[in-house]
Amino acid sequence: xxxxxxxxxxxxxxxxxxxxxxxxxxxxxxxxxxxxxxxxxxxxxxxxxxxxxxxxxxxxxxxxxxxxxxxxxxxxxxxxxxxxxxxxxxxxxxxxxxxxxxxxxxxxxxxxxxxxxxxxxxxxxxxxxxxxxxxxxxxxxxxxxxxxxxxxxxxxxxxxxxxxxxxxxxxxxxxxxxxxxxxxxxxxxxxxxxxxxxxxxxxxxxxxxxxxxxxxxxxxxxxxxxxxxxxxxxxxxxxxxxxxxxxxxxxxxxxxxxxxxxxxxxxxxxxxxxxxxxxxxxxxxxxxxxxxxxxxxxxxxxxxxxxxxxxxxxxxxxxxxxxxxxxxxxxxxxxxxxxxxxxxxxxxxxxxxxxxxxxxxxxxxxxxxxxxxxxxxxxxxxxxxxxxxxxxxxxxxxxxxxxxxxxxxxxxxxxxxxxxxxxxxxxxxxxxxxxxxxxxxxxxxxxxxxxxxxxxxxxxxxxxxxxxxxxxxxxxxxxxxxxxxxxxxxxxxxxxxxxxxxxxxxxxxxxxxxxxxx
Ligand code: ADP
Numbered sequence: 001x002x003x004x005x006x007x008x009x010x011x012x013x014x015x016x017x018x019x020x021x022x023x024x025x026x027x028x029x030x031x032x033x034x035x036x037x038x039x040x041x042x043x044x045x046x047x048x049x050x051x052x053x054x055x056x057x058x059x060x061x062x063x064x065x066x067x068x069x070x071x072x073x074x075x076x077x078x079x080x081x082x083x084x085x086x087x088x089x090x091x092x093x094x095x096x097x098x099x100x101x102x103x104x105x106x107x108x109x110x111x112x113x114x115x116x117x118x119x120x121x122x123x124x125x126x127x128x129x130x131x132x133x134x135x136x137x138x139x140x141x142x143x144x145x146x147x148x149x150x151x152x153x154x155x156x157x158x159x160x161x162x163x164x165x166x167x168x169x170x171x172x173x174x175x176x177x178x179x180x181x182x183x184x185x186x187x188x189x190x191x192x193x194x195x196x197x198x199x200x201x202x203x204x205x206x207x208x209x210x211x212x213x214x215x216x217x218x219x220x221x222x223x224x225x226x227x228x229x230x231x232x233x234x235x236x237x238x239x240x241x242x243x244x245x246x247x248x249x250x251x252x253x254x255x256x257x258x259x260x261x262x263x264x265x266x267x268x269x270x271x272x273x274x275x276x277x278x279x280x281x282x283x284x285x286x287x288x289x290x291x292x293x294x295x296x297x298x299x300x301x302x303x304x305x306x307x308x309x310x311x312x313x314x315x316x317x318x319x320x321x322x323x324x325x326x327x328x329x330x331x332x333x334x335x336x337x338x339x340x341x342x343x344x345x346x347x348x349x350x351x352x353x354x355x356x357x358x359x360x361x362x363x364x365x366x367x368x369x370x371x372x373x374x375x376x377x378x379x380x381x382x383x384x385x386x387x388x389x390x391x392x393x394x395x396x397x398x399x400x401x402x403x404x405x406x407x408x409x410x411x412x413x414x415x416x417x418x419x420x421x422x423x424x425x426x427x428x429x430x431x432x433x434x435x436x437x438x439x440x441x442x443x444x445x446x447x448x449x450x451x452x453x454x455x456x457x458x459x460x461x462x463x464x465x466x467x468x469x470x471x472x473x474x475x476x477x478x479x480x481x482x483x484x485x486x487x488x489x490x491x492x493x494x495x496x497x498x499x500x501x502x503x504x505x506x507x508x509x510x511x512x513x514x515x516x517x518x
Contacts, residue, residue: 022090022108027117028167035071036510038062039170041156041180043077043133043149045111045118047397048085051132052340053286053421054177054202057253060289061506062116064499068507073168075156077148078107078122079133085112086120093164099151100144100217101126106155106164119165121155134179146210149239150218153182160187160195172510174198175247178208181239184247185224185231196513198506199247201240203418204261204268205344208239233269244273248513250281251506253419254440258283266416282509285443286419287499288428293401295429300398301405307493310430310486313405320406324390326363333362333478336407336431338400338422341370341378346413346436351377352464353471358388360475365390365407367399407431408485409474415462417441423456424497430489432456434470444497447473455492 040062044055062072076082083089086109095104101123111118121127126148129136136142153175155164160183162169173195175183184197210218215225215237224242225232231242244250252258260266262275274281291297295313296306303315314330321328335357341347347368357364366378366389375393382391392399404410410426412435419440423433427444433456435441445456447470457474459466477485 037071042176043179064503074118078127146214149179156183157186178240181243185242197247199243201252209236255283257439290498300401316406327387335409336403337366337411341368341374427492453491
């Protein structure tokens with residue numbers, strides 16, 4: 001692979017003004033100082049591209065790592081929103097044609113707002129498509145997804161080795177989810193070049209399957225496609241399995257999920273390879289960005305509040321009730337839900353529980369989008385009882401903050417949940433989470449029936465009966481023991497969920513891996 005610092009002329013579908021060569025002193029400000037160099041390979045970073053928790057994590061983890069002395073950088077595909085959201089853009093390398101893309105360049109810039117340093121693969125043919133990064137206008141996978149994300153992996157390996165930017169290489173390549181799953185595979189093609197790889201599973205349910213027709217186009221060696229320790233998966237290839245089989249270390253986003261994915265119930269078909277590699281699998285709980293999610297300073301909510309002036313929280317509720325057309329009553333419990341509307345998230349369970357919630361005097365305000373039949377059913381439920389149920393279909397970051405500021409209860413009844421972020425936002429805002437005891441929900445929310453401090457409500461088994469029991473416990477506490485409710489709010493709000501401890505765990509993991517070479 002050739003890398004050049006000479007800007008080349010604009011041609012073909014490239015309409016963007018030619019970026020100047022990236023300045024050396026921008027890119028190497030940390031390079032010679034002996035810091036550990038980590039390249040995060042991913043497809044999302046908040047606020048530029050976010051379809052779920054992945055984007056939040058890639059926005060916050062590198063910042064926390066930099067605060068701990070790590071030279072953490074991102075490698076992202078050049079989606080329109082990413083190109084538009086970069087500051088100080090410069091050209092690092094023109095790689096010519098690669099993986100079926102006519103013209104591939106690597107740009108350098110900083111994510112606007114956070115200043116996170118990022119390399120971007122600019123391949124207009126593959127990435128300059130508006131809308132969802134993975135799906136076409138027909139809501140189906142883009143047919144060339146295998147090549148689109150193989151390109152990301154290929155550039156990642158070369159960048160990590162030092163072929164793309166001659167003044168930077170990585171010590172550790174950290175790939176996230178299936179889109180980056182081929183990066184450790186390509187990296188393994190040249191072990192002599194001494195870059196360690198970590199692959200993080202954020203959601204095992206999305207496995208990046210590609211058909212045998214694509215195999216020939218991905219520059220993989222035939223042995224890599226073997227079934228047992230390779231990419232082959234029931235006659236298909238899987239990017240996720242590539243990441244799982246070829247990385248030096250695996251991590252996932254909560255300790256409980258790390259165990260669950262080694263079992264037939266939680267392994268989504270990948271439990272064999274995960275069980276085999278369980279000695280090299282860690283569960284590291286995600287954090288939340290405590291500067292963005294802070295009820296004391298959040299500019300998006302009507303009334304700021306903290307643990308010492310909890311009374312102000314109710315202003316957010318009455319304002320929201322008013323705006324959403326719900327009965328305005330500070331005494332009524334408001335449950336909120338902010339979620340993709342899928343069966344994974346237990347959205348269907350909430351639908352089934354709605355009559356019971358009304359009976360218990362619990363209002364629901366839901367924000368989400370997803371499966372069409374669930375969207376329709378929620379819309380219908382809101383039409384039937386507009387003073388009790390409010391439904392906003394869509395994606396709205398601002399409304400998400402306002403609902404979490406306003407709610408008394410936040411519903412997260414997922415059937416499986418690698419980590420989950422909204423329950424942690426709820427904890428921070430004193431909006432008590434009601435969760436199913438799975439994955440990261442089990443690791444962050446506790447309900448003790450023997451008087452120990454609880455911070456929410458927990459049910460087991462992912463069944464409607466469990467959810468209804470938990471709602472009944474919540475209603476009993478709300479109506480009969482308001483000081484008990486406030487005690488839970490304080491317990492929830494006192495705990496910290498920032499990225500510091502998780503970033504420190506990743507750092508010791510990287511150091512351990514690099515130490516294996518000494
Ligand atoms: P997942 O990544 O599985 O969707 P997470 O709980 O890990 O679930 O992360 C979801 C993220 O997306 C959270 O930051 C949540 O607030 C946000 N989110 C989900 N749906 C919406 C929506 N409709 N509008 C605004 N934010 C949303």
